[in-house]
Amino acid sequence: MPSLTNLKPLLTQWETDSTLLEPANVSRRMEILDQLDRYSSQSELLEDNPCKELLVRSQALSSKLESINSLLFQFIREQIQCGVCPSEFQTILEQQASTHPHGFSYDYLDDLLAGVFQFDPPHSEPQDLGPDSVFYQPTPARHIFQMISAAAITETDTLIDLGSGLGHVPLLASICTGATSIGIELDSAWVASAEMCASKLNLRKVSFNAQDVREADLSSGTVFYLYTPFTGATLSSVLDSLRAHAAMHPIRICAFGPVTLSLSMETWMRPVTPPATDRITVFLPNSN
Numbered sequence: 428m429p430s431l432t433n434l435k436p437l438l439t440q441w442e443t444d445s446t447l448l449e450p451a452n453v454s455r456r457m458e459i460l461d462q463l464d465r466y467s468s469q470s471e472l473l474e475d476n477p478c479k480e481l482l483v484r485s486q487a488l489s490s491k492l493e494s495i496n497s498l499l500f501q502f503i504r505e506q507i508q509c510g511v512c513p514s515e516f517q518t519i520l521e522q523q524a525s526t527h528p529h530g531f532s533y534d535y536l537d538d539l540l541a542g543v544f545q546f547d548p549p550h551s552e553p554q555d556l557g558p559d560s561v562f563y564q565p566t567p568a569r570h571i572f573q574m575i576s577a578a579a580i581t582e583t584d585t586l587i588d589l590g591s592g593l594g595h596v597p598l599l600a601s602i603c604t605g606a607t608s609i610g611i612e613l614d615s616a617w618v619a620s621a622e623m624c625a626s627k628l629n630l631r632k633v634s635f636n637a638q639d640v641r642e643a644d645l646s647s648g649t650v651f652y653l654y655t656p657f658t659g660a661t662l663s664s665v666l667d668s669l670r671a672h673a674a675m676h677p678i679r680i681c682a683f684g685p686v687t688l689s690l691s692m693e694t695w696m697r698p699v700t701p702p703a704t705d706r707i708t709v710f711l712p713n714s715n
């Protein structure tokens with residue numbers, strides 16, 4: 428729990444820091460909003476004591492920072508709706524390409540995407556998908572940006588996310604590169620939210636199919652993405668399909684999470700960089 432005695436000088440510093448008002452300073456704003464949130468969780472303690480003034484000031488600062496973020500999110504949404512890759516996303520792409528991020532944690536970039544995508548909550552509880560399927564968890568945003576660079580995705584590509592959840596990967600890949608993107612997802616509730624997001628952002632090259640990946644048509648894909656979506660017989664069957672597809676077409680396969688180890692055992696493809704579960708690994712078929 429942060430100490431309340433620290434809050435007063437911090438508030439004074441933050442209230443007078445004009446750099447926080449610059450739209451691009453979103454990471455610092457998110458960091459401060461997090462800290463303010465942790466302090467305000469002590470609000471019950473503050474209700475009847477002299478520190479109440481601090482609570483009022485921290486709430487006012489939170490509202491101010493949130494409204495700057497909302498304006499930024501709206502500005503980015505409008506650019507996407509006009510078919511433009513926002514300069515904010517281009518800058519992040521360049522940064523992530525050179526830093527090779529790792530780890531499974533989330534950061535301010537995930538808050539940024541949440542603010543831009545504004546997903547409707549799924550209309551039902553997550554389905555029980557069966558023994559081979561892995562539950563939904565989004566790829567941390569920094570890895571999606573890195574994957575777009577590492578796989579050198581362009582507008583002539585068709586990216587297929589095998590088990591796409593809410594659709595962060597197809598949405599972002601299409602926004603940043605103009606590629607066609609397809610998300611295949613077994614749970615129709617995630618698909619409905621993803622389709623609504625794509626429609627509100629006017630993304631005509633992004634589509635989602637509510638189906639089992641084993642029944643999906645993968646023939647148009649040039650780049651495939653797997654964030655550990657399934658294991659066992661389902662993974663074997665999908666890898667067989669990808670292998671047959673790779674024999675006829677040049678493709679790239681990108682992986683994140685434990686599935687990377689399974690892919691690295693496949694002798695028909697090779698990793699471009701040493702395989703690691705906590706960062707993006709791109710695999711190229713030997714036939715490429």
Ligand SMILES: C[S@@+](CC[C@H](N)C(=O)[O-])C[C@H]1O[C@@H](n2cnc3c(N)ncnc32)[C@H](O)[C@@H]1O
Nearest residue numbers: 560563564565566590591592613639640654656
């Ligand atoms: C770990 S999540 C990854 C989500 C998304 N690719 C991302 O990176 O943000 C795995 C997803 O695969 C989906 N899934 C599991 N088995 C599937 C199957 N047989 N066919 C299609 N989707 C499946 C799950 O519902 C879940 O949304």
